[in-house]
Amino acid sequence: MRIAFFVKEVATEVDEYATTRLARAACRGGHEVWYIGVGDVELGESDGQLVGRARRAEFGEDDTLASFMEGIKEAxxxxIVLDDLDALFLRNESIDDLQERPWASPLGAVFGQMLKARGVTVVNDPMSIIRATSKLYLEEFPEKIRPRSLVTRDPKAIEEFVARVGHSVVKPLYGGKGRNVFMIEDEDETNLAQMTEAVLQDGYAIVQEFVDGGENGDVRIFVLDGQILEHEGKPAAFRRVPTGNDPRANISVGGRSVPIEDGDPELGVVEAMTDKLVADGMFFVGIDVIGDKVVEINAESPGGMQSIERLYDMDVCPVVIEALERRVAAKP
Structure with a gap:
């Protein structure tokens, strides 16, 4: 299988990323593996082929993740002709680029859709990713598994929602890594106007009711082809716990990861999402769950594989690559 990992920028990739671990698994599986950045693509002048200035990924017997990634950057x-790939794994983060490089933000989905039309297996589905980068995507799932919410740019509507619902969370509709996420205790929150103003600077806001148990963090669950990703019967999931006085559990803002426990109710939520995730071509996603409610769907470059390795001493990435092999092999 010829597989390319489409990333934000090869030079800024980090060895601890989930992408690095997926690429390592693909190399170990005997596949031809390439890295391509958002700015590394050309459309052929005469033949119309998509061409990538790609870097070969090769995992040596003595390589660590750090030396593996260093080798990719130094290559x-x-x-290479991208039309000739068997699979393209979209791992760029368009939300980051939306702030830093607006020109780059949509191109993963754009190039991905072009290659899908040319017969390349692209994951996740590019058109579904466009929807999923917005937190509106969660609203397409059954009401029973998501918190009450409001999407608006009207500060007054946010105040009225909080007055009705009480304890709430307000965050940008397009956002990630805990940026501009605020907890609102009730309608008497003294900083509500300032919080709302900060969120609305990024466009639309989504306000969600605070789910009971959220003060203890959430559970990140990896889902593969609509089912919980497992290795030898162990689910690829962990609890993210806030630290200090910061209520956010995101690892990027200082949250810490701990093992889930047998019987955690969060794992039961996936069943209600299976059919839609499969229908939408969401091959590999991370979902964030509190109790019996999904609070976020991460369809674009979901991370946290390092926590799975550290907490359970297992590597689930080969399972993902093997599933991708089967998907490519089943293509007409």
Whole structure:
């Protein structure tokens, strides 16, 4: 299988990323593996082919993740025809680029859709990713598994929602890594106007009711082809716990990861999502769950594989690559 990992920028990739672990698993599985950045694609002048200035990924017997990634960055770019790939794994983060490089933000989905039309297996489905980068995507799932919510740019409507619902969370509709996420105790919150103003600077806001148990963090669950990703019967999931006085559990803002416990109710939520995730071509996603409510769906470059390795001493990435092999092999 010829597989390319489409990333934000090869030079800024980090060895601890889930992408690095997925690429390592693909190399170990005997596949031809390439890295391509958002800015590394060309459309052929005469033949209309998509060409990538790609860097070969090769995992040596003595490599660590750090040396593996260093080797990729030091490799000379080679021009490869992307139309000839078997699979393209979209792992760029368009939300980050929306702030830093607006020109780059939509291109993963754009190039992915072009290659899908040319017969390349692209994961996740590019058109579904466009919907999923917005937190509106969660509203397409059954009401029973999501918190009450409001999407608006009207500060007054946010105040009225909080007055009705009480304890709430307000955050940007397009956002990630805990940026501009605020807890609102009730309608008497003294900083409500300032919180709302900060969120609305990023566009639309989504306000969600605070789910009981949220003060103890959430559970990140990896879902593969609509089912909980497992290795030898162990689910790829962990609890993210806030630290200090910061109520956010995101690892990027200082949250810590701990093992889930047998019987945690969060794992039961996935069943209600299976059919839609499969229908939407959501091959590999991370969902964030509190109790019996999904609070976020991470369809674009979901991370946290390092926590799975550290907490359970297991590598689930080969399971993902093997599933991708089967998907490619089943293609007409």
């Amino acid at each position: 000379e770019p080679e021009r």
